[in-house]
Amino acid sequence: MRMRSVSRRNVIALVVGMLACLFVWTPTASAHGTIVGPPTRAYQCWQTWGSHHTDPAMQTQDPMCWQAFQANADTMWNWMSALRDGLRGNFQGSTPDGQLCSNALARNNALNTPGAWKMTNVGANFSMHLYDQASHGADYFRVYISKNGFDPTTQRLGWGNLDFILQTGRYAPAKDITFNVQTNGTYRGRHVIFTIWQASHLDQTYMWCSDVNFG
Template sequence: MSSARSLSSPFRRVSVVGSAVLILLSVFLVGNAAAHGSTIDPPSRNYGCWQRWGGDFQNPDMATEDPMCWQAWQADVQAMWNWNGLYREQVGGDHEGALPDGQLCSGGRTASGRYDAMDTPGAWQTTDVANDFTVTVHDQALHGADYYRVYVTEQGFDPLTERLGWDDLELAGQTGVVAPGAGSPSTEPGLNGVSVEIDVSAPGRSGRHIVFMVWQASHFDQTFYGCSDVNFS
Protein backbone atom coordinates (compact mmCIF):
# COMPACT_ATOMS: atom_id res chain seq x y z
CA MET A 1 0.00 0.00 0.00
CA SER A 2 2.80 2.42 0.90
CA SER A 3 4.55 1.66 -2.38
CA ALA A 4 1.39 2.41 -4.34
CA ARG A 5 0.93 5.73 -2.50
CA SER A 6 4.54 6.78 -3.10
CA LEU A 7 4.21 6.04 -6.81
CA SER A 8 0.87 7.82 -7.19
CA SER A 9 1.76 11.00 -5.23
CA PRO A 10 4.08 12.51 -7.92
CA PHE A 11 1.43 11.84 -10.55
CA ARG A 12 -1.15 13.59 -8.39
CA ARG A 13 1.17 16.56 -7.95
CA VAL A 14 1.82 16.75 -11.69
CA SER A 15 -1.92 16.51 -12.33
CA VAL A 16 -2.71 19.32 -9.87
CA VAL A 17 0.04 21.58 -11.23
CA GLY A 18 -1.01 20.83 -14.81
CA SER A 19 -4.65 21.61 -14.00
CA ALA A 20 -3.67 24.90 -12.38
CA VAL A 21 -1.63 25.90 -15.43
CA LEU A 22 -4.54 25.03 -17.72
CA ILE A 23 -6.95 27.05 -15.60
CA LEU A 24 -4.63 30.08 -15.60
CA LEU A 25 -4.08 29.74 -19.33
CA SER A 26 -7.83 29.51 -19.91
CA VAL A 27 -8.45 32.63 -17.83
CA PHE A 28 -5.72 34.48 -19.77
CA LEU A 29 -7.08 33.44 -23.15
CA VAL A 30 -10.72 34.13 -22.28
CA GLY A 31 -9.81 37.50 -20.76
CA ASN A 32 -7.93 38.55 -23.88
CA ALA A 33 -10.55 37.14 -26.23
CA ALA A 34 -13.19 39.21 -24.43
CA ALA A 35 -11.21 42.44 -24.69
CA HIS A 36 -13.16 44.26 -27.37
CA GLY A 37 -15.04 47.45 -26.44
CA SER A 38 -18.25 49.41 -26.03
CA THR A 39 -19.70 52.89 -25.87
CA ILE A 40 -18.25 54.61 -22.82
CA ASP A 41 -19.70 58.13 -23.21
CA PRO A 42 -22.60 58.23 -22.86
CA PRO A 43 -21.98 54.84 -21.24
CA SER A 44 -23.70 51.75 -22.57
CA ARG A 45 -26.06 50.17 -20.08
CA ASN A 46 -23.74 47.37 -19.06
CA TYR A 47 -20.59 49.52 -19.08
CA GLY A 48 -22.32 52.09 -16.87
CA CYS A 49 -23.43 49.40 -14.43
CA TRP A 50 -19.90 48.02 -14.28
CA GLN A 51 -18.42 51.49 -13.88
CA ARG A 52 -20.75 52.45 -11.02
CA TRP A 53 -21.05 49.14 -9.20
CA GLY A 54 -18.24 46.84 -10.29
CA GLY A 55 -16.47 47.26 -6.97
CA ASP A 56 -19.66 46.99 -4.90
CA PHE A 57 -22.10 44.92 -6.95
CA GLN A 58 -23.55 43.06 -3.94
CA ASN A 59 -24.56 46.28 -2.19
CA PRO A 60 -28.34 46.04 -1.53
CA ASP A 61 -28.57 49.84 -1.85
CA MET A 62 -28.28 49.36 -5.62
CA ALA A 63 -31.88 48.06 -5.63
CA THR A 64 -33.21 51.50 -4.74
CA GLU A 65 -30.42 53.79 -5.97
CA ASP A 66 -29.97 52.18 -9.40
CA PRO A 67 -32.80 49.65 -9.90
CA MET A 68 -32.17 48.93 -13.58
CA CYS A 69 -28.57 48.04 -12.86
CA TRP A 70 -29.76 45.97 -9.91
CA GLN A 71 -32.02 43.85 -12.11
CA ALA A 72 -29.18 43.48 -14.62
CA TRP A 73 -26.69 42.32 -11.98
CA GLN A 74 -29.25 39.86 -10.63
CA ALA A 75 -29.94 38.50 -14.10
CA ASP A 76 -26.28 37.83 -15.05
CA VAL A 77 -23.21 39.34 -13.41
CA GLN A 78 -21.11 38.38 -16.43
CA ALA A 79 -22.99 40.90 -18.57
CA MET A 80 -21.24 43.66 -16.63
CA TRP A 81 -17.84 42.01 -16.11
CA ASN A 82 -17.88 41.39 -19.88
CA TRP A 83 -19.13 44.88 -20.73
CA ASN A 84 -16.79 44.84 -23.74
CA GLY A 85 -18.13 41.61 -25.24
CA LEU A 86 -21.62 42.46 -26.48
CA TYR A 87 -21.22 41.45 -30.11
CA ARG A 88 -22.43 39.03 -32.76
CA GLU A 89 -20.37 37.28 -35.40
CA GLN A 90 -21.07 36.84 -39.12
CA VAL A 91 -23.95 39.31 -39.28
CA GLY A 92 -22.86 40.25 -42.79
CA GLY A 93 -24.24 43.76 -42.44
CA ASP A 94 -27.82 42.54 -41.97
CA HIS A 95 -28.28 44.10 -38.55
CA GLU A 96 -32.06 44.22 -38.74
CA GLY A 97 -32.16 40.55 -39.65
CA ALA A 98 -29.83 39.56 -36.82
CA LEU A 99 -31.45 41.72 -34.12
CA PRO A 100 -35.25 41.42 -33.88
CA ASP A 101 -37.28 44.32 -32.53
CA GLY A 102 -37.16 44.35 -28.76
CA GLN A 103 -33.73 42.73 -28.69
CA LEU A 104 -31.46 45.48 -29.97
CA CYS A 105 -29.86 46.34 -26.63
CA SER A 106 -28.89 42.70 -26.03
CA GLY A 107 -27.48 42.26 -29.53
CA GLY A 108 -30.29 39.90 -30.47
CA ARG A 109 -29.89 37.99 -27.18
CA THR A 110 -26.30 37.25 -28.07
CA ALA A 111 -23.94 35.15 -25.92
CA SER A 112 -26.71 32.69 -25.01
CA GLY A 113 -28.82 35.44 -23.49
CA ARG A 114 -26.13 36.90 -21.23
CA TYR A 115 -27.17 40.47 -22.01
CA ASP A 116 -30.96 39.99 -22.08
CA ALA A 117 -31.48 42.38 -19.14
CA MET A 118 -30.18 45.24 -21.30
CA ASP A 119 -33.46 45.09 -23.27
CA THR A 120 -35.60 45.74 -20.18
CA PRO A 121 -37.39 49.12 -20.31
CA GLY A 122 -37.14 51.31 -17.25
CA ALA A 123 -35.43 54.21 -15.54
CA TRP A 124 -31.84 53.49 -16.56
CA GLN A 125 -29.49 56.24 -15.40
CA THR A 126 -29.11 58.89 -18.08
CA THR A 127 -26.39 61.25 -19.28
CA ASP A 128 -27.39 64.83 -20.08
CA VAL A 129 -26.60 65.81 -23.68
CA ALA A 130 -27.33 68.64 -26.10
CA ASN A 131 -28.90 68.04 -29.50
CA ASP A 132 -25.42 68.05 -31.01
CA PHE A 133 -23.09 65.86 -28.97
CA THR A 134 -20.25 63.37 -29.22
CA VAL A 135 -20.41 59.61 -28.70
CA THR A 136 -17.19 57.95 -27.54
CA VAL A 137 -16.65 54.27 -28.33
CA HIS A 138 -13.72 52.48 -26.74
CA ASP A 139 -11.81 50.05 -28.95
CA GLN A 140 -10.00 48.09 -26.27
CA ALA A 141 -8.39 45.53 -28.59
CA LEU A 142 -7.52 47.93 -31.45
CA HIS A 143 -9.86 46.22 -33.89
CA GLY A 144 -10.52 49.29 -36.01
CA ALA A 145 -13.84 49.63 -37.80
CA ASP A 146 -15.38 49.32 -41.22
CA TYR A 147 -17.83 51.86 -39.80
CA TYR A 148 -19.55 53.13 -36.69
CA ARG A 149 -23.22 54.07 -36.86
CA VAL A 150 -25.05 55.92 -34.12
CA TYR A 151 -28.83 56.05 -33.93
CA VAL A 152 -31.09 58.05 -31.63
CA THR A 153 -34.71 57.25 -30.83
CA GLU A 154 -37.33 59.47 -32.39
CA GLN A 155 -39.28 61.97 -30.34
CA GLY A 156 -42.25 60.22 -28.75
CA PHE A 157 -40.47 56.96 -27.96
CA ASP A 158 -40.72 56.10 -24.24
CA PRO A 159 -37.68 54.19 -22.90
CA LEU A 160 -39.43 53.78 -19.56
CA THR A 161 -42.07 51.46 -21.02
CA GLU A 162 -41.02 50.42 -24.55
CA ARG A 163 -38.47 47.94 -25.83
CA LEU A 164 -36.32 49.33 -28.62
CA GLY A 165 -37.20 48.51 -32.23
CA TRP A 166 -35.66 49.51 -35.54
CA ASP A 167 -38.60 51.75 -36.47
CA ASP A 168 -37.94 53.79 -33.31
CA LEU A 169 -34.49 54.86 -34.52
CA GLU A 170 -33.04 57.58 -36.72
CA LEU A 171 -29.44 57.56 -37.94
CA ALA A 172 -27.74 60.51 -36.25
CA GLY A 173 -24.03 59.97 -36.91
CA GLN A 174 -21.62 57.63 -38.68
CA THR A 175 -18.03 57.18 -39.76
CA GLY A 176 -16.20 55.59 -42.64
CA VAL A 177 -13.30 53.19 -42.13
CA VAL A 178 -11.33 53.70 -38.90
CA ALA A 179 -7.88 52.12 -38.99
CA PRO A 180 -6.87 49.71 -36.21
CA GLY A 181 -5.26 51.71 -33.42
CA ALA A 182 -6.66 55.04 -34.62
CA GLY A 183 -8.16 57.15 -31.84
CA SER A 184 -7.13 58.64 -28.53
CA PRO A 185 -5.17 56.38 -26.15
CA SER A 186 -6.97 55.85 -22.87
CA THR A 187 -5.36 56.71 -19.57
CA GLU A 188 -8.25 55.33 -17.52
CA PRO A 189 -7.33 52.19 -15.54
CA GLY A 190 -8.94 49.03 -16.84
CA LEU A 191 -9.54 50.31 -20.36
CA ASN A 192 -6.27 50.39 -22.36
CA GLY A 193 -6.85 50.62 -26.11
CA VAL A 194 -8.10 53.75 -27.86
CA SER A 195 -11.27 55.80 -27.90
CA VAL A 196 -13.02 56.92 -31.09
CA GLU A 197 -15.31 59.96 -31.10
CA ILE A 198 -18.35 60.21 -33.38
CA ASP A 199 -20.22 63.48 -33.93
CA VAL A 200 -23.97 63.08 -33.49
CA SER A 201 -26.81 65.44 -34.34
CA ALA A 202 -30.33 64.76 -33.09
CA PRO A 203 -32.42 67.92 -33.48
CA GLY A 204 -35.90 68.18 -32.04
CA ARG A 205 -35.26 65.82 -29.13
CA SER A 206 -36.12 66.48 -25.53
CA GLY A 207 -36.31 64.29 -22.46
CA ARG A 208 -35.26 60.63 -22.23
CA HIS A 209 -33.93 58.81 -25.30
CA ILE A 210 -31.80 55.81 -26.23
CA VAL A 211 -28.61 56.11 -28.25
CA PHE A 212 -27.96 52.88 -30.16
CA MET A 213 -24.45 52.16 -31.45
CA VAL A 214 -23.43 49.73 -34.21
CA TRP A 215 -19.71 49.05 -34.62
CA GLN A 216 -18.60 46.83 -37.47
CA ALA A 217 -15.11 45.72 -36.52
CA SER A 218 -12.49 45.49 -39.26
CA HIS A 219 -10.53 42.49 -38.00
CA PHE A 220 -13.37 40.00 -38.50
CA ASP A 221 -17.09 39.92 -39.29
CA GLN A 222 -17.83 40.85 -35.70
CA THR A 223 -20.38 43.54 -34.88
CA PHE A 224 -20.67 45.28 -31.52
CA TYR A 225 -23.89 46.87 -30.29
CA GLY A 226 -24.78 49.05 -27.34
CA CYS A 227 -27.63 51.06 -25.85
CA SER A 228 -26.90 54.23 -23.91
CA ASP A 229 -29.51 56.28 -22.07
CA VAL A 230 -29.49 60.04 -22.44
CA ASN A 231 -31.54 63.04 -21.46
CA PHE A 232 -31.80 65.92 -23.92
CA SER A 233 -31.89 68.91 -21.61
Protein backbone atom coordinates in the same frame (compact mmCIF):
# COMPACT_ATOMS: atom_id res chain seq x y z
CA MET B 1 12.54 6.25 -6.04
CA ARG B 2 8.85 5.77 -5.32
CA MET B 3 8.79 8.94 -3.20
CA ARG B 4 10.44 10.93 -6.02
CA SER B 5 7.97 9.50 -8.55
CA VAL B 6 4.97 10.45 -6.44
CA SER B 7 6.40 13.91 -5.83
CA ARG B 8 7.01 14.43 -9.55
CA ARG B 9 3.42 13.39 -10.34
CA ASN B 10 2.13 15.79 -7.70
CA VAL B 11 4.12 18.65 -9.17
CA ILE B 12 2.85 17.90 -12.66
CA ALA B 13 -0.72 17.71 -11.39
CA LEU B 14 -0.30 21.05 -9.61
CA VAL B 15 1.05 22.76 -12.72
CA VAL B 16 -1.75 21.37 -14.89
CA GLY B 17 -4.29 22.50 -12.31
CA MET B 18 -2.86 26.01 -12.24
CA LEU B 19 -2.95 26.23 -16.04
CA ALA B 20 -6.53 25.00 -16.06
CA CYS B 21 -7.48 27.71 -13.61
CA LEU B 22 -5.94 30.32 -15.86
CA PHE B 23 -8.07 29.14 -18.76
CA VAL B 24 -11.19 29.03 -16.60
CA TRP B 25 -10.77 32.50 -15.13
CA THR B 26 -9.58 34.35 -18.24
CA PRO B 27 -12.65 35.94 -19.86
CA THR B 28 -13.15 34.61 -23.37
CA ALA B 29 -14.31 38.05 -24.44
CA SER B 30 -11.41 39.99 -22.91
CA ALA B 31 -10.17 41.19 -26.30
CA HIS B 32 -13.13 43.34 -27.27
CA GLY B 33 -14.66 46.68 -26.30
CA THR B 34 -17.66 48.92 -25.86
CA ILE B 35 -18.83 52.50 -25.98
CA VAL B 36 -17.73 54.02 -22.68
CA GLY B 37 -19.00 57.50 -23.39
CA PRO B 38 -21.91 57.91 -23.23
CA PRO B 39 -21.66 54.55 -21.44
CA THR B 40 -23.66 51.57 -22.61
CA ARG B 41 -26.09 49.99 -20.18
CA ALA B 42 -23.86 47.08 -19.22
CA TYR B 43 -20.78 49.27 -18.89
CA GLN B 44 -22.60 51.83 -16.74
CA CYS B 45 -23.76 49.07 -14.40
CA TRP B 46 -20.29 47.54 -14.20
CA GLN B 47 -18.59 50.92 -13.73
CA THR B 48 -20.99 51.97 -10.96
CA TRP B 49 -21.56 48.68 -9.15
CA GLY B 50 -18.93 46.19 -10.24
CA SER B 51 -16.79 46.56 -7.12
CA HIS B 52 -19.82 46.24 -4.81
CA HIS B 53 -22.38 44.42 -6.90
CA THR B 54 -23.92 42.71 -3.86
CA ASP B 55 -24.75 46.01 -2.16
CA PRO B 56 -28.51 45.97 -1.44
CA ALA B 57 -28.56 49.73 -2.00
CA MET B 58 -28.43 49.07 -5.74
CA GLN B 59 -32.02 47.82 -5.62
CA THR B 60 -33.33 51.28 -4.73
CA GLN B 61 -30.59 53.54 -6.09
CA ASP B 62 -30.23 51.88 -9.49
CA PRO B 63 -33.07 49.37 -10.02
CA MET B 64 -32.32 48.76 -13.69
CA CYS B 65 -28.78 47.66 -12.92
CA TRP B 66 -30.16 45.62 -10.01
CA GLN B 67 -32.47 43.64 -12.26
CA ALA B 68 -29.67 43.15 -14.79
CA PHE B 69 -27.31 41.77 -12.13
CA GLN B 70 -30.06 39.50 -10.83
CA ALA B 71 -30.82 38.21 -14.33
CA ASN B 72 -27.20 37.49 -15.29
CA ALA B 73 -24.22 39.16 -13.63
CA ASP B 74 -22.01 37.94 -16.49
CA THR B 75 -23.65 40.59 -18.69
CA MET B 76 -21.78 43.23 -16.70
CA TRP B 77 -18.55 41.31 -16.10
CA ASN B 78 -18.30 40.79 -19.87
CA TRP B 79 -19.40 44.29 -20.85
CA MET B 80 -16.98 44.05 -23.77
CA SER B 81 -18.53 40.94 -25.31
CA ALA B 82 -21.80 42.03 -26.97
CA LEU B 83 -20.85 40.71 -30.40
CA ARG B 84 -22.22 38.43 -33.07
CA ASP B 85 -20.36 36.95 -36.01
CA GLY B 86 -21.21 36.85 -39.69
CA LEU B 87 -24.18 39.22 -39.96
CA ARG B 88 -22.83 40.54 -43.30
CA GLY B 89 -24.41 43.92 -42.70
CA ASN B 90 -27.92 42.51 -42.30
CA PHE B 91 -28.38 44.16 -38.92
CA GLN B 92 -32.10 44.75 -39.02
CA GLY B 93 -32.96 41.36 -40.49
CA SER B 94 -30.80 39.61 -37.90
CA THR B 95 -31.96 41.56 -34.85
CA PRO B 96 -35.66 41.44 -33.87
CA ASP B 97 -37.45 44.42 -32.41
CA GLY B 98 -37.14 44.49 -28.66
CA GLN B 99 -33.69 42.86 -28.73
CA LEU B 100 -31.56 45.72 -29.97
CA CYS B 101 -29.98 46.68 -26.65
CA SER B 102 -28.80 43.09 -26.10
CA ASN B 103 -27.63 42.60 -29.70
CA ALA B 104 -30.11 39.69 -29.71
CA LEU B 105 -27.93 37.80 -27.22
CA ALA B 106 -30.12 35.84 -24.82
CA ARG B 107 -27.59 36.11 -22.00
CA ASN B 108 -27.88 39.92 -22.16
CA ASN B 109 -31.66 40.11 -22.44
CA ALA B 110 -31.98 42.17 -19.23
CA LEU B 111 -30.48 45.11 -21.16
CA ASN B 112 -33.69 45.28 -23.21
CA THR B 113 -35.88 45.81 -20.13
CA PRO B 114 -37.70 49.16 -20.20
CA GLY B 115 -37.10 51.38 -17.19
CA ALA B 116 -35.29 54.36 -15.75
CA TRP B 117 -31.74 53.46 -16.74
CA LYS B 118 -29.18 55.99 -15.52
CA MET B 119 -28.64 58.73 -18.08
CA THR B 120 -25.66 60.78 -19.27
CA ASN B 121 -26.27 64.43 -20.06
CA VAL B 122 -25.37 65.42 -23.63
CA GLY B 123 -25.90 68.40 -25.88
CA ALA B 124 -27.16 68.59 -29.44
CA ASN B 125 -23.62 67.83 -30.60
CA PHE B 126 -21.59 65.34 -28.60
CA SER B 127 -18.70 62.91 -28.88
CA MET B 128 -18.70 59.14 -28.56
CA HIS B 129 -15.81 57.11 -27.19
CA LEU B 130 -15.10 53.47 -27.95
CA TYR B 131 -12.64 51.65 -25.71
CA ASP B 132 -11.32 48.54 -27.47
CA GLN B 133 -8.95 46.36 -25.48
CA ALA B 134 -7.55 44.63 -28.56
CA SER B 135 -7.41 47.60 -30.97
CA HIS B 136 -9.52 46.00 -33.69
CA GLY B 137 -10.32 49.20 -35.53
CA ALA B 138 -13.64 49.80 -37.25
CA ASP B 139 -15.02 49.43 -40.73
CA TYR B 140 -17.60 51.98 -39.50
CA PHE B 141 -19.94 52.98 -36.73
CA ARG B 142 -23.64 53.60 -37.20
CA VAL B 143 -25.42 55.85 -34.73
CA TYR B 144 -29.16 56.12 -34.20
CA ILE B 145 -31.23 58.10 -31.69
CA SER B 146 -34.65 57.10 -30.41
CA LYS B 147 -37.42 59.17 -31.95
CA ASN B 148 -39.18 61.95 -30.10
CA GLY B 149 -42.18 60.42 -28.36
CA PHE B 150 -40.54 57.06 -27.72
CA ASP B 151 -40.46 56.26 -23.99
CA PRO B 152 -37.65 53.84 -23.05
CA THR B 153 -38.98 53.63 -19.51
CA THR B 154 -42.06 51.74 -20.75
CA GLN B 155 -41.17 50.48 -24.27
CA ARG B 156 -38.62 48.07 -25.69
CA LEU B 157 -36.56 49.56 -28.49
CA GLY B 158 -37.39 48.55 -32.06
CA TRP B 159 -36.03 49.62 -35.42
CA GLY B 160 -39.10 51.76 -36.08
CA ASN B 161 -38.32 53.78 -32.95
CA LEU B 162 -34.99 55.02 -34.30
CA ASP B 163 -33.76 57.98 -36.31
CA PHE B 164 -30.60 57.22 -38.29
CA ILE B 165 -28.03 59.92 -37.54
CA LEU B 166 -24.74 58.95 -39.19
CA GLN B 167 -22.38 56.31 -40.46
CA THR B 168 -18.70 57.01 -39.97
CA GLY B 169 -15.78 56.03 -42.16
CA ARG B 170 -13.06 53.53 -41.25
CA TYR B 171 -10.86 53.82 -38.18
CA ALA B 172 -7.39 52.36 -37.86
CA PRO B 173 -6.72 49.93 -35.01
CA ALA B 174 -6.52 51.77 -31.67
CA LYS B 175 -7.56 51.19 -28.09
CA ASP B 176 -9.46 54.46 -27.98
CA ILE B 177 -11.57 55.79 -30.84
CA THR B 178 -13.65 58.96 -30.55
CA PHE B 179 -15.94 60.57 -33.09
CA ASN B 180 -18.40 63.42 -33.10
CA VAL B 181 -22.16 63.23 -33.52
CA GLN B 182 -24.19 66.22 -34.65
CA THR B 183 -27.96 66.32 -34.35
CA ASN B 184 -30.53 68.80 -35.57
CA GLY B 185 -31.12 70.03 -32.03
CA THR B 186 -34.71 68.80 -31.81
CA TYR B 187 -34.06 66.11 -29.19
CA ARG B 188 -34.93 66.93 -25.59
CA GLY B 189 -35.00 64.89 -22.41
CA ARG B 190 -34.55 61.12 -22.18
CA HIS B 191 -33.45 59.26 -25.31
CA VAL B 192 -31.54 56.13 -26.27
CA ILE B 193 -28.46 56.26 -28.47
CA PHE B 194 -28.20 52.99 -30.37
CA THR B 195 -24.74 52.27 -31.79
CA ILE B 196 -23.49 49.59 -34.15
CA TRP B 197 -19.76 48.90 -34.35
CA GLN B 198 -18.62 46.85 -37.30
CA ALA B 199 -15.15 45.70 -36.28
CA SER B 200 -12.42 45.48 -38.92
CA HIS B 201 -10.56 42.30 -38.02
CA LEU B 202 -13.50 39.93 -38.67
CA ASP B 203 -17.18 40.18 -39.55
CA GLN B 204 -18.05 40.93 -35.94
CA THR B 205 -20.95 43.23 -35.10
CA TYR B 206 -21.50 44.90 -31.75
CA MET B 207 -24.72 46.70 -30.80
CA TRP B 208 -25.42 48.74 -27.68
CA CYS B 209 -27.82 51.16 -26.05
CA SER B 210 -26.66 54.24 -24.17
CA ASP B 211 -29.19 56.24 -22.16
CA VAL B 212 -28.85 60.01 -22.43
CA ASN B 213 -30.58 63.20 -21.45
CA PHE B 214 -30.52 65.94 -24.08
CA GLY B 215 -30.35 69.29 -22.32
